[in-house]
Amino acid sequence: MSLFSIKDLSVRFNTPDGVVEAVKGISFDINPGECLGIVGESGSGKSQTFMAAMGLLPPAGHASGSAMLNGKEILNLPVNKLNKIRGDDVGMIFQDPLTALTPHLRIGQQMREVLQVHEGLQGSAARGRCLDWLNRVRIPEAARRLDQYPHELSGGMRQRVMIAMSMLCNPKLLIADEPTTALDVTVQADILDLMVRLQKDEGTAIALITHDMGVVARMCDRIQVMRMGQFVEAGETRDIFRAPQHEYTRTLLDAMPRIDAGDAPKALEKDDEPLLKVDNVQVHFPIHVSGGLFGRKVPLKAVDGVSFDIRKGETLGVVGESGCGKSTLARAVLQLIEPSGGNVSWLGHPIVGLKRAELNKYRKDLQIVFQDPLASLDPRMTISASIAEPLKTYRPDLTERERKDMVAAMMERVGLNANMINRYPHELSGGQNQRVGIARAMINKPKLIICDEAVSALDVSIQAQIVELLRELQQEFGLSMIFISHDLSVVRAVSNRIMVLYLGRIVELGDGEVICSDPIHPYTKSLISAVPIPDPDVERSRQRLKLPGELPSPMDPKAALRFLPSRLSTGEHDYVPQLSEVKPDHFVAEHDPLETLMAGT
């Protein structure tokens, strides 16, 4: 008998524009102990399906059909009956661990109340059980965590707490709604490992809701592919990856970039004069720490001495985990924030410390596309006005007519319909808005575009389209790109060279393919090995390189020398690891041998 069974489930939302059917009569089963993947892009109804079953829809949502747990109907039960099931028979974890825990209650309080409600367990017995589970999800110093508040823990640790909390009453089913989407790759890999182990050891069935085919390949026994409220394909994971039947499944799989595809663009020859030269750039932010009567300021070294150059027509990929300074570096290169030290020169002209008016001459050639397409456009300007704005600054000689024609031509070039000229950003989809952002950046035919996580917020199929568009534009206009992303697979697919950042410093810089297939620095190795590959056979047989310890805080003075403990032990805390050219055009930061690092701590 199946553990969890959905029949003919429909979810409708009453909106001011009428009734929207988010889920259109779907059916599926989950067997005890298995991991079922529900795969789909945003708006496919994959989360709403489970929210409906657990009675967690917003007030405007209505569910009909049937949801059986252990043979008992649970759909639309009154709240007090559902409360017996939630957290007891069914545990849930969500996408964003940073906001999923109550900020003003200690971890221990939040965990204990689950035991109190479902098992009447209190006091030291409850505390013991919580401690036990925190240890099982491998949280370091578990006892201390019980008395900490959520904000004192990193994102990965909070997600572990969420998992521990939902496993407290040994649920039969764990619903995991995009559990690793907001996390860095290495943390994602840890959390996925943990879930695999729970499934094996506790026999918990997992419903994994995700858009990431790589995660599916690692985790799931079976998959249901969902699109616009309906299932388009279902089956064993291996079968679907090997021979997808439905057009949409094929599109999804093709759109996923693979880090082992081996078709990255080659590195370009060195120019005599690089387009952009970045020399030892530093960005320090003063951070207020308490201490003494008036506290004191300590510099947070967001970018700490980064040097590289960009060749004409080249794409440089910048990767690193959150807090490594990649976005700060982008802004410092463009002088959107002033570097605390170092130099940036554009075609041989230094541009650091220039006055606004002088800088504007260079800005025409240096453009940026931001992460959140909707938030980076002025909500009160039509998209054509946004695209036309740089023209008004740099081409005041143009007539209204000419400007309109150029905007129309650019919109067509980036794949926006001509009839959209008078639309506002909120009327467009995320992908369309990002096309607007690209059109705005491209309208003056710049020589360099920085894409700061430009495709990270988009669905995979849209992401593939935008990446393709960027590549075409690069070919057509011969522009150079700095492509910043936390997603190594995407970076690899577009970059001639890749630069790996760790806490504001370069650890490795070289040909994109070489970095991905044959990395030298231990940090790069661990990053690459954590990237999931959308192929179940490859993914499950891969060995992960797991460095000891969590990603440290940039405020930790010892963090910068994590890969050079030999210098730490000799007391040289301020030592800066030097970059050396191990092969032509392949730079690696000084580090201790991998064996030493794995043995330490």
Next chain:
Amino acid sequence: MLAYCIRRLLIAIPTILLLIVACFFLMHFAPGGPFTSERPLPPAVLANIEARYGLDQPLWKQLWDYLYNIVVHFDFGPSFKFKDRDVNDIIAQGFPISLTYGSLSFLVATAVGVSLGIAAAIRHNSWIDYFAVGLGIAAQALPNFIMGPILILTFTLWLGWLPGGGWNGGQWQYLIMPVIALATSYMGSIARITRSSMLEVLNSNFIRTARAKGLPTRTVIWRHALKPTLLPVVSYLGPVFVYVLTGSVFVDIYFSTGGLGQAYVGSALSRDYAVLLGVTILYGALTVIVNLLTDLAYAWFDPKIRY
């Protein structure tokens, strides 16, 4: 935390000094003086009086003497308008009255406003919600100078239940109407802020987590939602507290309560420099202290805040 408090209080000293200096000059630059009247005094008499209060001295000397007396003797000087009374007396008489009905108004406004807002948010789009929103808007649209006459008409003239004015040592009959009149519009604002804040919190991810854990609704609301809900309310309450503590000129006039509000406005109109400055300093000091208390209260509501 202690260091933080000391730091804040140290910063308060130059703040208040600046306030005194600015007010001092503003007042002296305004046309007229405490002894200007429609029927001019003989120049000799005027000169005599001005000499008695030190007004014949250069401005910087007057300011210096004023500050010196405050710092050394805690003496805010004599009133220019009321003979034989100095500023300390006037504040000592009026402030306790304002403090009494002001803090009662504050309690009433907060208690009723917060409960109403929470009830409305929990029963979103029900009759309780509509009632609370309607009441909130109506209360906000009724400033105390409208509420005053309405209350007096109803309870004194028609029903004859309550005395129409006076203080009488703060007996409860004399307190009811001033408190209601002053509290109403704040109550309306507090209810609205609480409601929208609670609605936002109820939509947040950690409330979804709390529900997914199977916690009963009352635990979700009281344990998980209440504190974050009150955070924006607290930032609004700080300034309100100062405002109601120092009383209201309208309340003082309508209900003849004799609080500080009336003395304050009266002194401004009659250029009673000493009283005006004295009360301004009191307001300033109260604002500084209440702001500090509000900031400390944040830390209790949100553990992320550390001092």
